[in-house]
Amino acid sequence: RLYGKQGYGNARGVWQTVYLEGRGESYIESVRFTPYFATSLYEDNVVVSVTLGAPAKAPLDVTIAFKPEDGGAKVSETFGVGEMERDISIPIKDVKVWDLDNPYLYEVTVKAGDDEVSTYFGFREIGVDNNPNGHPYVTLNGKPVYLQLTLDQSYHPEGFYTFPTDEFMKNEIMISKKLGLTGNRVHIKAEIPRKLYWADKLGLLIMADVPNWWGNASETAFREHWACFEGMLKRDFNHPSVFAWVLFNETWGLFSEGHVYSDATKRRVADVWRRAKDADPTRIIEDNSPCNNDHVVTDINTWHSYLPGWKWESTLDEFCSKTFPGSKWNYKGGFVQRTFEPMMNSECGNVWGYDGSTGDCDLTWDYHMMINAFRRHMKCAGWLYTEHHDVINEWNGYVRFDRTEKEFGIEELFPGMTFRDFHADAYMPLDKELCREFKAGDVYVVPVECISLTTDRYAGKKLSFRHSLRYIDGEGRVVQDDGAPTRRARYDEPAEAWQEKGSIISFAARLPDCDACGTVNVTLYADDKPIARNFTCFVTRTEEPKEVRPVKAEWSHGRWDVLGGKKDCGAGTGFFEYEFDAPKGACVFRAEVSSKRLNAKDFKKDVSSSSDIDYMLGGLADRSQNPNSYPQTTVAHKYPGSVKVYANGTLIATVELPDDPADHRGILSWFSQERAKDGKNKLQEAGSYGYLVEAKIPAEVAAASKDGKMTIRLAAEKTGLAVYGPRFGRMPFAPHLRF
Numbered sequence: 001r002l003y004g005k006q007g008y009g010n011a012r013g014v015w016q017t018v019y020l021e022g023r024g025e026s027y028i029e030s031v032r033f034t035p036y037f038a039t040s041l042y043e044d045n046v047v048v049s050v051t052l053g054a055p056a057k058a059p060l061d062v063t064i065a066f067k068p069e070d071g072g073a074k075v076s077e078t079f080g081v082g083e084m085e086r087d088i089s090i091p092i093k094d095v096k097v098w099d100l101d102n103p104y105l106y107e108v109t110v111k112a113g114d115d116e117v118s119t120y121f122g123f124r125e126i127g128v129d130n131n132p133n134g135h136p137y138v139t140l141n142g143k144p145v146y147l148q149l150t151l152d153q154s155y156h157p158e159g160f161y162t163f164p165t166d167e168f169m170k171n172e173i174m175i176s177k178k179l180g181l182t183g184n185r186v187h188i189k190a191e192i193p194r195k196l197y198w199a200d201k202l203g204l205l206i207m208a209d210v211p212n213w214w215g216n217a218s219e220t221a222f223r224e225h226w227a228c229f230e231g232m233l234k235r236d237f238n239h240p241s242v243f244a245w246v247l248f249n250e251t252w253g254l255f256s257e258g259h260v261y262s263d264a265t266k267r268r269v270a271d272v273w274r275r276a277k278d279a280d281p282t283r284i285i286e287d288n289s290p291c292n293n294d295h296v297v298t299d300i301n302t303w304h305s306y307l308p309g310w311k312w313e314s315t316l317d318e319f320c321s322k323t324f325p326g327s328k329w330n331y332k333g334g335f336v337q338r339t340f341e342p343m344m345n346s347e348c349g350n351v352w353g354y355d356g357s358t359g360d361c362d363l364t365w366d367y368h369m370m371i372n373a374f375r376r377h378m379k380c381a382g383w384l385y386t387e388h389h390d391v392i393n394e395w396n397g398y399v400r401f402d403r404t405e406k407e408f409g410i411e412e413l414f415p416g417m418t419f420r421d422f423h424a425d426a427y428m429p430l431d432k433e434l435c436r437e438f439k440a441g442d443v444y445v446v447p448v449e450c451i452s453l454t455t456d457r458y459a460g461k462k463l464s465f466r467h468s469l470r471y472i473d474g475e476g477r478v479v480q481d482d483g484a485p486t487r488r489a490r491y492d493e494p495a496e497a498w499q500e501k502g503s504i505i506s507f508a509a510r511l512p513d514c515d516a517c518g519t520v521n522v523t524l525y526a527d528d529k530p531i532a533r534n535f536t537c538f539v540t541r542t543e544e545p546k547e548v549r550p551v552k553a554e555w556s557h558g559r560w561d562v563l564g565g566k567k568d569c570g571a572g573t574g575f576f577e578y579e580f581d582a583p584k585g586a587c588v589f590r591a592e593v594s595s596k597r598l599n600a601k602d603f604k605k606d607v608s609s610s611s612d613i614d615y616m617l618g619g620l621a622d623r624s625q626n627p628n629s630y631p632q633t634t635v636a637h638k639y640p641g642s643v644k645v646y647a648n649g650t651l652i653a654t655v656e657l658p659d660d661p662a663d664h665r666g667i668l669s670w671f672s673q674e675r676a677k678d679g680k681n682k683l684q685e686a687g688s689y690g691y692l693v694e695a696k697i698p699a700e701v702a703a704a705s706k707d708g709k710m711t712i713r714l715a716a717e718k719t720g721l722a723v724y725g726p727r728f729g730r731m732p733f734a735p736h737l738r739f
Contacts, residue, residue: 028052031048032048033121062077140243152172180422181204209246269287347384356626372434375429426451444509447506473732474542475590545733545734548725550576558598563728578735596719647695690729
């Protein structure tokens with residue numbers, strides 16, 4: 001049977017609309033609309049294919065009527081006795097096309113005798129052609145589209161395949177629209193038509209997968225698969241949002257005994273592709289969405305790859321170099337790449353890019369580096385991020401499983417920028433490294449390696465750049481420095497349509513002359529209007545930082561450190577105690593601190609060595625179980641706490657700690673992650689960071705120091721504490737006294 005999903009929970013629930021319909025002997029079985037744009041021989045027209053449920057027993061009048069404002073003529077034809085199907089061509093005046101910005105829908109009424117059907121279609125055309133730079137791209141209405149898609153498991157935490165409301169289905173599409181994506185890939189599931197309606201209505205492309213089977217390739221399995229595809233095609237043909245069919249996914253179900261993708265099965269898949277192409281020549285059809293470089297014949301040359309962000313640059317260099325007509329790369333069984341096959345990614349992200357998967361971690365850092373790399377490699381016609389929403393065993397969605405929002409931290413690092421800027425039609429990849437360390441006061445020569453435009457709407461407009469610094473200094477203050485650049489980057493050339501020039505310009509930014517951690521924020525303007533924003537990160541040091549470790553600690557649920565002491569963690573109720581040289585008068589204590597939830601991976605039992613844990617099959621419902629996990633900051637799910645600061649035994653401050661967060665703001669935590677040469681990449685509380693804890697110590701308290709030492713105790717009840725060193729979190733200092 002066609003099961004589809006793997007380890008996301010059992011496929012169940014009422015997942016299609018249930019209805020009863022009364023009808024007579026002569027009724028309309030299906031209506032299919034195929035629009036054609038005007039050519040030298042034909043005007044704009046739509047071919048309406050009407051199929052009856054049974055051959056007409058007597059002459060039967062069939063009428064097709066458009067709304068008066070839609071410019072379609074009302075047409076009546078008579079089906080003769082025994083006739084069951086007919087194609088009717090109807091001219092359309094002043095065509096209103098369906099596209100992503102203006103998804104116009106034509107509403108049509110079709111009558112056959114006393115049976116009446118109300119339906120709709122979108123006037124649009126899917127194709128493949130070279131973009132202005134000569135790269136094969138998918139086209140919509142003859143114009144190239146840079147595909148920025150997401151994998152949509154289309155699950156609901158309570159209903160699985162069942163959605164609770166129509167509004168929920170509409171919001172599923174709006175999540176992608178608000179992010180600036182061009183579409184969703186509905187993953188190995190025949191989607192509910194009402195959700196496809198919202199994609200039609202709101203303007204979002206849908207790549208639709210045919211569900212797979214599990215087990216070996218067999219005649220029965222192929223027969224069942226084709227029956228499913230035919231049913232999806234018949235039911236969903238009129239949805240303009242559906243631009244591609246994916247017949248198989250990752251070769252699932254296509255292996256024979258011994259996990260072999262046999263030549264005979266490859267030929268069978270090629271035959272299924274040809275039959276599907278004959279059945280629907282109006283869409284992109286993919287034989288197999290591959291993770292094993294195993295295409296046979298396809299309209300689109302896609303591949304899957306899950307990587308840490310820093311690996312994307314070299315990977316795309318390699319894949320682009322191997323993509324050309326006649327190439328054997330990404331094909332098997334003697335098949336090769338044909339001439340017009342757009343090359344693109346069809347699953348990407350960091351989720352399976354780390355050993356054992358990432359669990360739930362900040363997605364934005366690796367995502368930022370990945371998008372930078374893709375926009376430097378525009379031969380690649382798009383990408384497809386895994387995924388739209390968290391599911392049971394993959395917590396790398398743009399939103400949580402319950403669809404509550406995640407925090408990315410972008411707006412705080414670069415005010416005015418949002419996550420949507422990563423998907424803008426104008427983009428500037430900056431430095432290939434997302435963070436670099438400098439001496440205080442150095443000049444950072446920031447490269448703008450290319451301007452990537454996936455549109456012609458800026459053509460001829462004058463481009464210019466502006467940049468500024470935003471950072472946290474050695475006192476924990478946020479500094480916005482708009483006067484930091486040593487010179488303004490000069491770029492006086494007009495924009496070109498679909499521009500992808502390399503080595504555009506670099507500019508020199510004077511960095512802070514103090515310990516700091518922050519961003520160089522760059523804005524691209526077209527005729528003085530901002531069209532793109534991006535940033536790169538930096539750390540400056542006045543001297544080599546020293547770790548300051550607690551001299552004493554007691555915690556009810558345990559304590560540990562990260563990466564040899566870059567961060568100290570205590571769970572439950574307890575304290576960390578530090579010693580400093582006694583001051584001669586009043587002073588200030590500063591530290592970066594957060595609350596500290598006890599994640600499942602932090603339990604004393606070493607879960608990482610258990611051999612019976614299967615992340616893919618959803619064996620661990622707790623998203624914090626994975627050793628790489630550090631749950632990303634969310635809007636709805638906070639972990640607040642507080643810290644009491646004692647100096648020489650006297651309580652001098654109580655500071656509220658809003659959360660135990662992890663997102664793009666944890667620059668130092670990401671910068672400190674280790675890169676494994678053997679491919680066994682691990683994450684150590686990546687992206688985690690804290691809040692400024694600042695406490696004034698009166699002179700009389702300082703005077704109570706003994707043996708020339710002042711004791712500072714940081715204590716918490718129940719909610720734990722994490723204390724960040726100068727190379728972890730987001731503040732460039734260790735716990736310290738400032739006089």
